[in-house]
Amino acid sequence: MDNDEIIRQSQAVCAALSAEDDGLKREVLSHAGNRWSLGIVHTLGVAGRLRHAEIARRMDGVTQRMLTRSLRQLERDGLVLRHDYAEVPPRVEYELSALGRGLLAQMIPLWMWVVENAEGFRAARQRYDARASDDARRAIELKHAFRASEHRPPTD
16 A cells, blocks of 8 residues: 555545544544653563553653653553552552553554654754754844844935
8 A cells, every 4th residue: 555545544534533533533642642652652562561660760861750640641541551569668560551562563663664764854854954044044144234224324
């Protein structure tokens, strides 16, 4: 199936969604598709069942608050299972649900596509940054020229 056929199928699926399903789709993609949630899904997919602190150690830069919030959203959406052992001290572990493993399986081709196209992304960013830099430089030059023209004495 080529990209145009995939896009046509996607449009047909979106057109057939009820308002409720469309809202659910947006919410789940918003939660599951953010930086930290994808990292959690990947971490649990690779490592299996882990405690909160173990997940945090494997995810560079995540705050405790963001990790807790993301885990709750993933649990609510059915992507992560929370196991509370009701022990003292408390012991809670997290693992991917079948739904979460399905998400991970669907994300792998996207990640592979990103890696395969990394040079194209880098080249596009360099072109954009160079163009933006040129635009900013021209804007500054115009601003200075305008200011200089404001301070010139009127000619009679």
